[in-house]
Amino acid sequence: MGERLGPPLSDPVFEDLTIIGIGLIGSSLARAIRKQNVARRIVIADSAPEALARAEALGLGDAYAADLPAAVVDADCVILCAPVGANAAIGRAIAPALKRGAIVSDVGSVKSAVIAELAPILPAHAHLVPAHPVAGTEQSGPDAGFATLFVNRWSILTPPDGADAGAVAKVRALWEAIGANVEVMGAAHHDLVLAITSHVPHLIAYNIVGTAADLEDVTQSEVMKFSAGGFRDFTRIAASDPTMWRDVFLHNKEAVLEMLGRFSEDLTALQRMIRRGDGDGLFELFARTRAIRLGIVAQGQETAAPDFGRRGPDSGSPAG
Amino acid sequence: MGERLGPPLSDPVFEDLTIIGIGLIGSSLARAIRKQNVARRIVIADSAPEALARAEALGLGDAYAADLPAAVVDADCVILCAPVGANAAIGRAIAPALKRGAIVSDVGSVKSAVIAELAPILPAHAHLVPAHPVAGTEQSGPDAGFATLFVNRWSILTPPDGADAGAVAKVRALWEAIGANVEVMGAAHHDLVLAITSHVPHLIAYNIVGTAADLEDVTQSEVMKFSAGGFRDFTRIAASDPTMWRDVFLHNKEAVLEMLGRFSEDLTALQRMIRRGDGDGLFELFARTRAIRLGIVAQGQETAAPDFGRRGPDSGSPAG
Numbered sequence: 197m198g199e200r201l202g203p204p205l206s207d208p209v210f211e212d213l214t215i216i217g218i219g220l221i222g223s224s225l226a227r228a229i230r231k232q233n234v235a236r237r238i239v240i241a242d243s244a245p246e247a248l249a250r251a252e253a254l255g256l257g258d259a260y261a262a263d264l265p266a267a268v269v270d271a272d273c274v275i276l277c278a279p280v281g282a283n284a285a286i287g288r289a290i291a292p293a294l295k296r297g298a299i300v301s302d303v304g305s306v307k308s309a310v311i312a313e314l315a316p317i318l319p320a321h322a323h324l325v326p327a328h329p330v331a332g333t334e335q336s337g338p339d340a341g342f343a344t345l346f347v348n349r350w351s352i353l354t355p356p357d358g359a360d361a362g363a364v365a366k367v368r369a370l371w372e373a374i375g376a377n378v379e380v381m382g383a384a385h386h387d388l389v390l391a392i393t394s395h396v397p398h399l400i401a402y403n404i405v406g407t408a409a410d411l412e413d414v415t416q417s418e419v420m421k422f423s424a425g426g427f428r429d430f431t432r433i434a435a436s437d438p439t440m441w442r443d444v445f446l447h448n449k450e451a452v453l454e455m456l457g458r459f460s461e462d463l464t465a466l467q468r469m470i471r472r473g474d475g476d477g478l479f480e481l482f483a484r485t486r487a488i489r490l491g492i493v494a495q496g497q498e499t500a501a502p503d504f505g506r507r508g509p510d511s512g513s514p515a516g
Numbered sequence: 517m518g519e520r521l522g523p524p525l526s527d528p529v530f531e532d533l534t535i536i537g538i539g540l541i542g543s544s545l546a547r548a549i550r551k552q553n554v555a556r557r558i559v560i561a562d563s564a565p566e567a568l569a570r571a572e573a574l575g576l577g578d579a580y581a582a583d584l585p586a587a588v589v590d591a592d593c594v595i596l597c598a599p600v601g602a603n604a605a606i607g608r609a610i611a612p613a614l615k616r617g618a619i620v621s622d623v624g625s626v627k628s629a630v631i632a633e634l635a636p637i638l639p640a641h642a643h644l645v646p647a648h649p650v651a652g653t654e655q656s657g658p659d660a661g662f663a664t665l666f667v668n669r670w671s672i673l674t675p676p677d678g679a680d681a682g683a684v685a686k687v688r689a690l691w692e693a694i695g696a697n698v699e700v701m702g703a704a705h706h707d708l709v710l711a712i713t714s715h716v717p718h719l720i721a722y723n724i725v726g727t728a729a730d731l732e733d734v735t736q737s738e739v740m741k742f743s744a745g746g747f748r749d750f751t752r753i754a755a756s757d758p759t760m761w762r763d764v765f766l767h768n769k770e771a772v773l774e775m776l777g778r779f780s781e782d783l784t785a786l787q788r789m790i791r792r793g794d795g796d797g798l799f800e801l802f803a804r805t806r807a808i809r810l811g812i813v814a815q816g817q818e819t820a821a822p823d824f825g826r827r828g829p830d831s832g833s834p835a836g
Contacts, residue, residue: 199827281795305745330745333822334809340822349744379741389734392727394745399786400720401746405805407712407775407782414709420811421699424669425625425650425714426721426753428818431809433746438802445790445798455727456787460780462727466719467776470765475601478765482758485725489654489751491740498748502653502660504824507519 199347201375204233209369214239214271216264216286218251219437220332221303222277223341226256228374231343241267243278250338265293273366276302281443283310287317299323299363305390305440307354307383309447315356323363328352328386329376330394334435347375348496354383391451395444396459398433399452402441405434519667521695524553529689534559534591536584536606538571539757540652541623542597543661546576548694551663561587563598570658585613593686595647596622601763603630607637619643619683625710625760627674627703629767635676643683648672648706649696650714654755667695668816674703711771715764716779718753719772722761725754 213235215222222240229235240257241264242248252260261267268274268290276283283302294300300322304310307326314324331349333340351371355364368378381389408419408427419427445452469477492498499505533555535542542560549555560577561584562568572580581587588594588610596603603622614620620642624630627646634644651669653660671691675684688698701709728739728747739747765772789797812818819825 330742332745335822344827350741352742389738389742390745392731392734393739393742393747397724397746397750399790400724400783401749402802402805403783403786404712404717404720404779405808406801407779409804409808410782411712411778414712416808416811418709419713420808420815420817421670422650422672422709422713423812423817425652425710426717427713428809428812429721429749429753430717431805431812431818432824433749434802434805435809436802438799438806441802442795442798446793446795449790449793452790453787456783456790458731459724459727460783460787462730463720463723463776463780466723467773467780470769470772470776473766473769475762475766478762479758481726482722482754482756482761484729485722485751485754486758488725488729488736488740489748489755491736492743492748492751495740497740497743498751499826502655504752504826506819506824507664 199344201232201344201347205373208233208236209366210235210272212237212270212272214268214274216241216276217278218242218247218338220336220340223256223338224345227341227343228346232373234370234373239267247338254338264289269293271298273299279440279443280304280306280310280447284313287314291317291319294319294322296321299325301325301327301367303327303329305444306448307386311356311383323360325359325363325367326354327367334432336437349376351376351378352386353378353380354386387448387451391448391455395448395452396455398441401430401434404430519664521552521664521667525693528553528556529686530555530592532557532590532592534588534594536561536596537598538562538567538658540656540660543576543658544665547661547663548666552693554690554693559587567658574658584609589613591618593619599760599763600624600626600630600767604633607634611637611639614639614642616641619645619686621645621647621687623647623649625764626768627706631676631703643680645679645683645687646674647687654752656757669696671696671698672706673698673700674706707768707771711768711775715768715772716775718761721750721754724750
């Protein structure tokens with residue numbers, strides 16, 4: 197897919213920017229912001245000393261702080277990159293220390309709960325502009341990040357009603373400078389869309405890997421050996437960070453249960469087709485799902501290479 | 517994953533080999549057999565004239581036949597590479613024309629049904645040695661194949677009770693010559709193992725793509741745009757050949773329904789955890805599923821690169 201960053205900004209969007217939580221997303225953001233000159237100074241905070249030390253060893257920021265109020269005191273923009281379950285505690289810790297007019301944003305995969313938790317905690321002079329970059333890999337931690345993670349991916353902003361237009365514009369400018377496409381929508385709609393495009397897919401991937409691991413008539417060794425038949429694809433997202441995903445499901449309960457209900461209903465219908473030997477019904481579904489992938493490839497959100505290009509550029513060509 | 521073929525055989529395993537059905541698997545087999553000198557002469561048959569013409573244009577065989585009896589009359593080995601639903605008709609067509617002692621094999625994803633259908637049809641002098649290479653991509657047709665498709669993948673042989681040991685050894689030699697690992701097991705166990713490692717994964721992938729396509733409160737355009745959150749992974753196997761997969765579900769009904777039942781049970785338990793806010797239960801599952809992927813990578817059945825290596829070698833490294 198060849199994602200490349202454009203030229204860096206000549207003038208930074210922010211003087212002082214603080215990233216709280218230096219995992220895959222936080223560290224990718226730090227790298228991209230530095231590379232694209234989005235902020236003059238980057239401060240990094242993390243509650244885990246080893247992550248903070250690693251961020252410093254990697255040179256991801258200009259300053260490193262274990263103390264949250266100290267980390268945000270000069271910030272024009274603070275971006276929360278911790279699992280969403282930690283946001284309320286972080287919000288309470290930084291609220292008294294925030295500069296007048298500071299922007300507070302985040303990268304969480306759920307948005308209604310984040311607004312419900314943070315809005316009452318933050319001071320009235322601060323601007324809450326939640327964001328969700330729809331990007332990632334199955335890896336975690338400061339070493340897993342890379343500057344091009346957000347290139348050609350979508351970042352969804354869900355500013356609450358009455359949000360400051362200037363603050364929203366700055367957060368948009370940040371994401372666009374690091375290569376993302378920006379979409380603005382309501383938090384409730386975001387949570388519904390992501391329930392089907394991200395949360396339920398993760399849930400069923402975790403679930404089938406768990407089912408396979410627990411079988412008594414098929415060994416784990418057999419599951420691994422013969423996983424190239426399709427199963428291995430699911431293990432990638434089922435290797436994602438457990439804390440992050442626990443928090444997603446606890447904070448987007450309603451939309452996930454709604455979408456999961458539809459998935460299960462459809463699966464029951466498929467099950468009945470198999471039991472009854474309804475080949476035409478199966479064929480009809482299997483034939484129309486192809487179009488969705490073609491659309492995703494056409495929109496630049498997926499590689500056109502067979503098998504995700506897993507085997508490198510030589511495979512899948514007739515000459516191979 | 518860097519799959520490479522070893523040196524070609526100095527002496528071919530078969531003089532005359534016929535491939536019936538020149539799709540992804542058949543055409544990969546033809547290419548690999550040619551490259552590795554597994555047969556002196558390759559005859560290709562297909563009921564679709566355009567596929568046969570394409571195979572000839574690609575130079576995949578030494579001879580091309582639309583007529584099945586004519587295609588197999590000189591064959592020491594015939595490999596059925598059509599969707600499994602076509603096997604009975606193909607078997608009936610070739611049975612009277614088979615040479616004495618000819619080996620008949622296949623590449624189907626189900627094995628009990630294939631044996632049940634073919635064994636009574638084939639002449640007593642022929643040797644039925646069913647095989648299933650656990651390999652593939654989401655693409656179809658003679659152009660989609662490539663010679664290294666089977667390298668480091670498993671090919672499972674399910675010879676019926678009393679199968680000729682010499683015939684089994686020759687089929688094993690064929691697969692090993694084109695880079696596959698060979699495992700021998702009973703057809704019923706094969707069908708159970710593949711139900712969980714391949715058939716149910718395909719079913720739930722087709723299902724979630726169908727669910728997403730049918731939503732009224734989330735548009736198809738939104739599903740595509742925000743698919744990088746996990747959904748797009750599922751669209752790959754949901755883009756697989758509809759005829760092939762219809763036939764798999766119709767011919768492995770019992771094992772698929774059994775494994776699907778377990779999947780649904782586990783999913784209901786997960787749903788209850790979300791409804792009740794059982795964060796510990798969710799975390800416990802999400803943490804233990806990682807180990808399965810590490811095992812698959814360690815066994816050489818999956819790339820260790822983040823995101824399947826989708827973005828090329830530069831991504832996912834700290835320097836990115």
